[in-house]
Amino acid sequence: MPDAFPAAAALPATPPQAQAFPIDAVRAAFPAVTRAEPLVLFDNAAGAQVPKPVFEAVNAHLLERNVQRGGRYAMSQEVDAMVAAARVRVAAFLNATDPDEVCFGMNATSFIRLISLALGQTLAGSPRRRIVLTEIDHEANIAAWLALEAQGAEIVWWRLREDGRLHLEDLAPLLDARTRLVACAAASNALGSVTDLAGVARLAHAVGAELFVDAVHYAPHAVVDVQAWDCDYLVCSGYKIFGPHMGFLWGRRAALEALPTFREDFIPDTPPFKVEAGTFIYENVAGMAAALDYLADLGTRISPGAADPLRAAMEAIAAYERGLSMRMLDALTSVEARVFGVTDPGELDARLPTFGFTLPWAEPARFVEAMATAGFALRDGHMYAPRLIARLGLAFEAGLIRASLCHYNSPDEIDRFAEVLRRMHRG
Ligand SMILES: Cc1ncc(COP(=O)(O)O)c(C=O)c1O
Structure with a gap:
């Protein structure tokens, strides 16, 4: 007797599961990210690195x-x-x-x-x-x-x-x-x-x-x-x-x-x-x-069979980056940072992993210089948003410190950043 549901026989026993975010493979796809190591790139809002197929x-x-x-x-x-x-x-x-x-x-x-x-x-x-x-x-x-x-x-x-x-x-x-x-x-x-x-x-x-x-x-x-x-x-x-x-x-x-x-x-x-x-x-x-295409490939890798791999990639990136944000907020609050914008862990979908902050114990430029020496690329200044800087009550020349992360940054990089941050805070 012919199978009433022949297509069903071809289905795997369980539907494809979304995979954990493949951070090691993501980093390996970006030659400049791995080449820069141990430099940590937290200046991605100014310009991101490219995966090899782009080149x-x-x-x-x-x-x-x-x-x-x-x-x-x-x-x-x-x-x-x-x-x-x-x-x-x-x-x-x-x-x-x-x-x-x-x-x-x-x-x-x-x-x-x-x-x-x-x-x-x-x-x-x-x-x-x-x-x-x-x-x-x-x-x-x-x-x-x-x-x-x-x-x-x-x-x-x-x-x-x-x-x-x-x-x-x-x-x-x-x-x-x-x-x-x-x-x-x-x-x-x-x-x-x-x-x-x-x-x-x-x-x-x-x-x-x-x-x-x-x-x-x-x-x-x-x-x-x-x-x-x-x-x-x-x-x-x-x-x-x-x-x-x-x-x-x-x-x-x-x-x-x-x-x-x-x-x-x-x-x-x-x-x-x-x-x-x-x-x-x-x-x-x-x-x-x-x-x-790289992003779509990432979407397929994370959600095999996704109808819209690009969307799947961006949803996975957003979820992964919320985890990075949580970790980064912990690191910053532990050193008395004044973090602007959303800090409530329950509202992380209202923020990106871009952190504008000041420190009561360090000038933005000196801090960013010290971090560069310690192997972390951040940015200080007005971020071309001088009206925002004024509204926050900050000086145009000094501005704020910005750590801007993206999906090729890892939890380990944040932990290393937190360690240096705490050491600097202790003086
Ligand atoms: C939010 C935002 N708008 C506009 C720009 C300017 O973009 P472009 O350099 O492509 O002119 C930037 C650049 O940093 C930006 O961050």
């Missing part, structure tokens, strides 16, 4: 097809295909439905400026001229919008609370029919605080405004989902997401189409072309796609 993809592009796209010959068509495939990869990373909503360029700052220049052209005579900016943002997502005051923009500030976070209750009263845009970070690059973007979009859209998200700091750490967040524009830097120096912008097709074009030539006035100002760096786009 190979950049290399292959330069050595095998470094020609202009759009030609009628096979080598040029290979470049077209590579760029198209990279748009598909980035769209999957962002959970965007349309790869043509993905635009490639130099970096996040130039994209923010590009969109602000376009949006600025729509302000004259419009009843919607208000732009909401936040106190947690990197200056890149502030200065470009402040520049629009010359075109009649009216800037409104969404203030930070004592807890180092933005609260939706403070945003709601700032919004009305005069609001054109809310420009906001998905997470603070100085404190690691995460913004409730779906909540921001709900409030902004309720008054007919748009949401521009700076996901530069957030994107290497957790799932980015432009559909769930319901934002209108989102920008990332490839070099923070384990790729080369490049940036990408996603924009809702209707939003991009509605913006005035930058180009007065014969280039199609449709996304993504209207936003891509000239030739971008193709080899770095190839490298970015390879970085996302």
Whole structure:
């Protein structure tokens, strides 16, 4: 008699289980991370290392097809295909439905400026001229919008609370029919605080405004989902997401189409072309796609059979990094550090493993110097968030100390850091 459920016989006895986070394999995938040992890289918010396939993809592009796209010959068509495939990869990373909503360029700052220049052209005579900016943002997502005051923009500030976070209750009263845009970070690059973007979009859209998200700091750490967040524009830097120096912008097709074009030539006035100002760096786009492939491979390794390996990777990274955060908070609180942002272990999903702190017993610059000598790469200063530094009551010149971790950092590195920290604290 034929089996009524033939497919069932092929199933393993138990469904594939999610594997523990493979930290040793992850570290081994990043040549610079292992080469740097025993140096501990806690400066990842400034730029992350790349896995080897990224180098190979950049290399292959330069050595095998470094020609202009759009030609009628096979080598040029290979470049077209590579760029198209990279748009598909980035769209999957962002959970965007349309790869043509993905635009490639130099970096996040130039994209923010590009969109602000376009949006600025729509302000004259419009009843919607208000732009909401936040106190947690990197200056890149502030200065470009402040520049629009010359075109009649009216800037409104969404203030930070004592807890180092933005609260939706403070945003709601700032919004009305005069609001054109809310420009906001998905997470603070100085404190690691995460913004409730779906909540921001709900409030902004309720008054007919748009949401521009700076996901530069957030994107290497957790799932980015432009559909769930319901934002209108989102920008990332490839070099923070384990790729080369490049940036990408996603924009809702209707939003991009509605913006005035930058180009007065014969280039199609449709996304993504209207936003891509000239030739971008193709080899770095190839490298970015390879970085996302690395993440998808990690997702498959951790969750065999996952329908969306990229999402599986970012969920696993977020969970792993919450463990790192817990350990790091323990280390910092044991030496009287003043840690800004979320410190409650029950609220770790509201922070990334980026720690902005000060020490009552050491100046930021001297401490970071001493740590460099001891084999730990950290950073001190304003983190290009000078308004946030002022709001925290810190001096611009001194700023704060930042330890920014990512998924290739290990619990052991934190333990070694904690040991040195305690030794320095004891004097
Ligand atoms: C949150 C945030 N936004 C924007 C930027 C600027 O990015 P880019 O260097 O790609 O212009 C940075 C860079 O550190 C950042 O951390």
